[in-house]
Amino acid sequence: MPLQTAAPVLEDVAGADQEFLYTLNFGPQHPATHTTLRLILTLDGETIVKAVPDIGYLHSGFEKLGEDLDFNQYVTIVDRMNYISPVANEIAWHHTVEKLIGIEITPRCKYLRTILAELARISDHLLCVGAAALDLGALTGFLYAFNAREKIYNVIESTAGQRFHPSYTRVGGLMADISDDVVALVRDFVKTFPKVHADICRLLNRNRIFIDRTKGIGVLSKEDAINTSCSGPVARASGVVRDLRKDEPYLAYKELAGAFKVVCGKGGDCYNRYLVRMGEMLESWKIIAAAVENLPTGPVNVELNDKLTIPDKNATYRSIEGLIQHFELFMWNRRWETPVEEVYGAHETANGELGFYVVADGGGKAFRARTRPPSFIHFAVFPMMIEGHQISDVPAVLGSLNIIAAELDR
Amino acid sequence: MPYLDTLNAKFAGAFATSAFRDNQRVVLSAEKAFTVLFPLLKCLKEECGFDFLAELGGIDYLHYPHATDRFCVVYGLTNTTTGERVWVKAFANDPDPELPSVVALWKGADWMEREVYDMYGVRFPGHPDPRRILMPSEYTGHPLRKDYPLRGYGERHNFPTVTRADS
Amino acid sequence: MALTNLLPDFLIAPLDYLANMARKHSLWPMPFATACCGIELMATASSRYDIARFGSEAMRFSPRQCDVMIVAGRVAMKMVPVMQRIWLQMPEPKWCISMGACASSGGVFDTYAVVQGIDRFIPVDVYVPGCPPRPEQLIRSILDLQEKIQRTGTIDAREFASRTAYEGPTALARELGAEEAIVAPGDYNTATRLRSLPTVN
Numbered sequence A: 001m002p003l004q005t006a007a008p009v010l011e012d013v014a015g016a017d018q019e020f021l022y023t024l025n026f027g028p029q030h031p032a033t034h035t036t037l038r039l040i041l042t043l044d045g046e047t048i049v050k051a052v053p054d055i056g057y058l059h060s061g062f063e064k065l066g067e068d069l070d071f072n073q074y075v076t077i078v079d080r081m082n083y084i085s086p087v088a089n090e091i092a093w094h095h096t097v098e099k100l101i102g103i104e105i106t107p108r109c110k111y112l113r114t115i116l117a118e119l120a121r122i123s124d125h126l127l128c129v130g131a132a133a134l135d136l137g138a139l140t141g142f143l144y145a146f147n148a149r150e151k152i153y154n155v156i157e158s159t160a161g162q163r164f165h166p167s168y169t170r171v172g173g174l175m176a177d178i179s180d181d182v183v184a185l186v187r188d189f190v191k192t193f194p195k196v197h198a199d200i201c202r203l204l205n206r207n208r209i210f211i212d213r214t215k216g217i218g219v220l221s222k223e224d225a226i227n228t229s230c231s232g233p234v235a236r237a238s239g240v241v242r243d244l245r246k247d248e249p250y251l252a253y254k255e256l257a258g259a260f261k262v263v264c265g266k267g268g269d270c271y272n273r274y275l276v277r278m279g280e281m282l283e284s285w286k287i288i289a290a291a292v293e294n295l296p297t298g299p300v301n302v303e304l305n306d307k308l309t310i311p312d313k314n315a316t317y318r319s320i321e322g323l324i325q326h327f328e329l330f331m332w333n334r335r336w337e338t339p340v341e342e343v344y345g346a347h348e349t350a351n352g353e354l355g356f357y358v359v360a361d362g363g364g365k366a367f368r369a370r371t372r373p374p375s376f377i378h379f380a381v382f383p384m385m386i387e388g389h390q391i392s393d394v395p396a397v398l399g400s401l402n403i404i405a406a407e408l409d410r
Numbered sequence B: 001m002p003y004l005d006t007l008n009a010k011f012a013g014a015f016a017t018s019a020f021r022d023n024q025r026v027v028l029s030a031e032k033a034f035t036v037l038f039p040l041l042k043c044l045k046e047e048c049g050f051d052f053l054a055e056l057g058g059i060d061y062l063h064y065p066h067a068t069d070r071f072c073v074v075y076g077l078t079n080t081t082t083g084e085r086v087w088v089k090a091f092a093n094d095p096d097p098e099l100p101s102v103v104a105l106w107k108g109a110d111w112m113e114r115e116v117y118d119m120y121g122v123r124f125p126g127h128p129d130p131r132r133i134l135m136p137s138e139y140t141g142h143p144l145r146k147d148y149p150l151r152g153y154g155e156r157h158n159f160p161t162v163t164r165a166d167s
Numbered sequence C: 001m002a003l004t005n006l007l008p009d010f011l012i013a014p015l016d017y018l019a020n021m022a023r024k025h026s027l028w029p030m031p032f033a034t035a036c037c038g039i040e041l042m043a044t045a046s047s048r049y050d051i052a053r054f055g056s057e058a059m060r061f062s063p064r065q066c067d068v069m070i071v072a073g074r075v076a077m078k079m080v081p082v083m084q085r086i087w088l089q090m091p092e093p094k095w096c097i098s099m100g101a102c103a104s105s106g107g108v109f110d111t112y113a114v115v116q117g118i119d120r121f122i123p124v125d126v127y128v129p130g131c132p133p134r135p136e137q138l139i140r141s142i143l144d145l146q147e148k149i150q151r152t153g154t155i156d157a158r159e160f161a162s163r164t165a166y167e168g169p170t171a172l173a174r175e176l177g178a179e180e181a182i183v184a185p186g187d188y189n190t191a192t193r194l195r196s197l198p199t200v201n
Helices: A063-065 A073-080 A086-101 A109-137 A139-160 A180-204 A208-214 A222-227 A232-237 A268-291 A313-318 A320-328 A376-385 A393-401 A404-408 B003-010 B030-046 B108-122 C002-006 C009-024 C036-045 C076-089 C101-107 C136-153
Strands: A022-026 A039-046 A047-054 A342-349 A352-358 A367-371 B015-022 B021-026 B052-060 B071-078 B085-092 C031-032 C068-072 C095-099 C127-128
Touching: A047 A376, A047 A393, A063 A073, A073 A086, A073 C076, A073 C136, A086 A109, A086 A342, A086 A352, A109 A180, A109 A342, A109 A393, A139 A180, A139 C036, A180 A268, A180 A342, A180 A376, A208 A268, A208 A342, A208 A393, A222 A232, A222 A376, A232 A268, A232 A352, A232 A376, A313 A320, A320 A376, A342 B021, A342 B052, A352 A376, A352 B052, A352 B071, A367 B052, A376 A393, A376 A404, A376 B108, B003 B015, B003 B030, B021 C136, B030 B108, B030 C076, C002 C068, C031 C036, C031 C076, C036 C068, C036 C095, C068 C076, C068 C101, C068 C136, C095 C101, C095 C136, C101 C127, C127 C136
Parallel strands: B021 B085, C031 C068, C068 C095, C095 C127
Antiparallel strands: A022 A039, A039 A047, A342 A352, A352 A367, B015 B021, B052 B071, B071 B085
């Protein structure tokens, strides 16, 4: 068995007679980890002296697959990276590819992607908050959160046909335009979401048990947050005012900049991270409300003449240009012509800065598709946050960091 | 770009620059990278305000058009006050690819460097905990190298089978 | 075995029937949730789909308290020994649901690190297709498993005792060419090659 005790080196435990310390193996299959990660905790009674994370239990070679599949095919893999907000990953991936090839997507596509990205953010935060509450003993919050998530699934299902991994984006646009039902569903979501949000807030915000278990736990200072490369809600809860939606506006965030604010905290503890996530959900809700009412008309894909996007069925079957274009994009030796260059594009996803570093060698496949995974970077901070706390604080800190193993290990 | 003046004053001739879209790059070739990288990143961090290591990843340029050096580690730095980004590319070559560790500058580099070591076999002298991170410790290959097959060498099936009667 | 020796057949059959009735309506799942399917498993357990209607709401994270292991998500190389140990820790009678394409066949992840189907390493009773399967599909698989238990189960789980042979896919060894099947030298604790490869000429 490979579960050898990776006995942590404890030279830095000052002058302690280390005989009374003992080692606890936490994970890889444990209810509070939600996914597959392992911690080797060195304990003094119930106090954690040292935590050594051991990851890789879900390493599945995403980046190697990225070198094997073309830009459109890889979207199915990217989906499965942060699987509680898959659409956001797709949008970030194709943003980078479009940046590489130099495509400016249409206004309607921009707005649709914005709406989907924000829905993904809400669904991610809902699961994070719900699961964190579940780990701390509040099952009801989890059920409320999941009920709201089902509404988002409905939207995504009627948009793309798959409720979980829609694989909806394509180079230069989307798989298909949305139907009017989707707009109605989004409006319905916009109408009902504040109540769910208020319910969860009422359950948790002033819940004494929840506050006792999260306030002052897992504190990350602002300097440490910057020094350890944290981004997203984890960094913002520590007071780092950095949000790519405002700092490097992409999609429709420039036009919608007035609709939302960046939510920040000061304390950097689990409670602050929870509050930042709750706040961000409301801001996302405002973005969706503004975007769905200002949804531009027009095509969702860039022009057929650009020879970059997959033509729709009508164009493929009824015009020679469409047929040729379809053929060109699906022949393994044709596909896209890319510059022999490399580019980094990043989006502010629910967990933080999700970036892709794509190296292209002129062909239709990425030569290298490096991901900057926020979960990976946030989990590296975990030992620092947990030291000196109790075992029962481990689920609280893990829940507040929102570690997604598929993104962690890729 | 003001940081370029600072870098030119200190490391004239040691680096090249390039740009594509909005990515501004500082490129260190394999001969210079090992000695120049750490002071250059330190200068960028402490004098030019690039205090945030946004990204650290490896690339294997085997069979890449016009590539001269094989391994590359890309450091993406961000200035958290101005939002400016700069990319530092440091190359390393076979048989013993090595680059200095930057954990002393950014604690966040710790796991990212371990990942580069795991996936490419680029070693980082000075790293506090240079172990594999994603693959099992007894694994011998470096899977993201270009000469490593996508389906591996059959490691994924090398496990005993449990039958119904075993339990 | 003891029970079947002691009692006559006409008593064993109704006992089997009663035991199956009890077992199939109180399947306690062990959620071995590794990836995306785990979220759908959570969705199945939560309010809209409510797996409790079929007696399987008692998710127990301790393998010692479970009857059915739901492997939800891909299983990577590092995870296989963990999965096997958890499976061995579960008390008899036990069943296994392989949820989703990745657990059943590796799915889209045909890479160096992902196991191409958990049935190569542990026995599987029900396969659920889909990536990930909808909650309805998971509920269907539980109903199917209930039917299987009702039909084949015995009170002392003697139907499992004779199954000593490997039940997984047979083409395992021929999947790789001879030159690719060589494992790089090293101390493989996790990866001991137990089944010998046929000589390929």
